[in-house]
Amino acid sequence: MATYFLDITREHCPMTFVKTKIELGKLRIGDILNVRLSEGEPLENVPKSATEQGFQVISVIETETKGIYNVEIEK
Amino acid sequence: MSEEKQSKKLSIIAFSGDFDKLTAVFTLATGAASVGYEVNLFFTFWGLDAIKIKQGRSPVGKGFLPKVFGIFMGGLKSAPVSRLNFLGVSPKIFRYLMRKKNVATLEELVEAAKTLGVNFYACEMAMHILGLQKSDFIPEVKDVLGVATFLNLSEGGQTLFI
Numbered sequence: 001m002a003t004y005f006l007d008i009t010r011e012h013c014p015m016t017f018v019k020t021k022i023e024l025g026k027l028r029i030g031d032i033l034n035v036r037l038s039e040g041e042p043l044e045n046v047p048k049s050a051t052e053q054g055f056q057v058i059s060v061i062e063t064e065t066k067g068i069y070n071v072e073i074e075k
Numbered sequence: 076m077s078e079e080k081q082s083k084k085l086s087i088i089a090f091s092g093d094f095d096k097l098t099a100v101f102t103l104a105t106g107a108a109s110v111g112y113e114v115n116l117f118f119t120f121w122g123l124d125a126i127k128i129k130q131g132r133s134p135v136g137k138g139f140l141p142k143v144f145g146i147f148m149g150g151l152k153s154a155p156v157s158r159l160n161f162l163g164v165s166p167k168i169f170r171y172l173m174r175k176k177n178v179a180t181l182e183e184l185v186e187a188a189k190t191l192g193v194n195f196y197a198c199e200m201a202m203h204i205l206g207l208q209k210s211d212f213i214p215e216v217k218d219v220l221g222v223a224t225f226l227n228l229s230e231g232g233q234t235l236f237i
Contacts, residue, residue, distance in 0.1 A: 014106030015179045018187045021109035049110035 001030040008037050008046075009068055016042045017049065024055060027075040035071045036063070047071050083112045084232025086225070091237060092121030094154040094166045094181060100125075100237050101184035108191035113232070116188075117225050118216075119198035123205065124148050125185070126195060126212045141206025151181065189215050196220045196228075 006023045008016045016037065023033055037046055047057045050073045058072040085107040089100045100116065108114045118126050129135055130150035134142035156165045173180045179187070188195075195216045197209065202219060209219055220228075 010177055012176075012178050014102050014109060014184075015187070017109035018105050018179075018191065022187075022190060045110065053111045 001032070002028075003032045003034065005034045006036070008035060008042060013041060016046065020046050020050070024050065024053070024073065024075070027055075029075050031075050032058070033073045033075075035073065037069055037071060039067045039069065043069050043071075047073070082231060083107075084115070084229070085112045086115040086117065086229035086232055086234045088225075088234070088236045089116055089118045089122035089125065090120050091157070092124035092148060092154055093157040094169065095156050095158075096237050097122070097125050097151070097154055098181050098184065101181065101188055102179075103235065104193050105179075105184055105187045105191060108188065108193050114188075114191075114193040115196065115225075115228050116193060117196045117198060117220065117228075119201045120205075121148065123197060123201055123207060123212075124154060125151050126197065126216055127151070127207075128211060128213055135211050136206035137208070138206045144205060151185065154181070194228075196225070 004023060004027070006019060008019055011019060020035055027033055035046060037043055047060055051057055056074045058074050060069055060071050062069050085103065087100055087104060089097065091097065104114045104116055127135055127150040130152040132146050132149035132153050135145040136142050153163070154166060155163060156169065159165055170180055195213070197212055197216050197219050199219045199221050202208070209216060
């Protein structure tokens, strides 16, 4: 089981979703991807689409930077 | 849930070869594919320019007139913007702005679409008119289709014409 990190705070639509999807595609069962993302559309939709695609969203926690969140996703 | 996943489908008829409209096509395609949609892109008429192997101005096509068209229209790299093209200066400005503002360029979106397994199809009739063959297109083009097959593919999902 490995843990990976992805920062999409500087990305814009649709690359926020594209980069997350590509990273999620690399996970093996039990692996975790931590996605650092901004509030708004990425925060609303990245966890939702990960769940819809069969991944488990373990936590959504705001970081020390206001408006930036860490989403922990497990395959 | 797997049934729900399968019913999510977006099919886009990419008619335009314009830079801005192709950007819309590939933004929607990659965004939808990223959130679990099956995506079908059906390239027809000027849209076929986007999937040519030769991305610049080149005499692609069989016969004299198709070759002339090929030179004038070019491929992805020579796509004009639909308004205020200024003889091809505007697409260069757009590319510069997109890079500067950290927005994916058209080329990056096309590469992402390939990586995400977006389905590329070419229109048989438009290819016939423009003297183009499947071998003139990037290998990601899965098949050459007509209307009936496209309707079958797009059935049960959302369809857009751009």
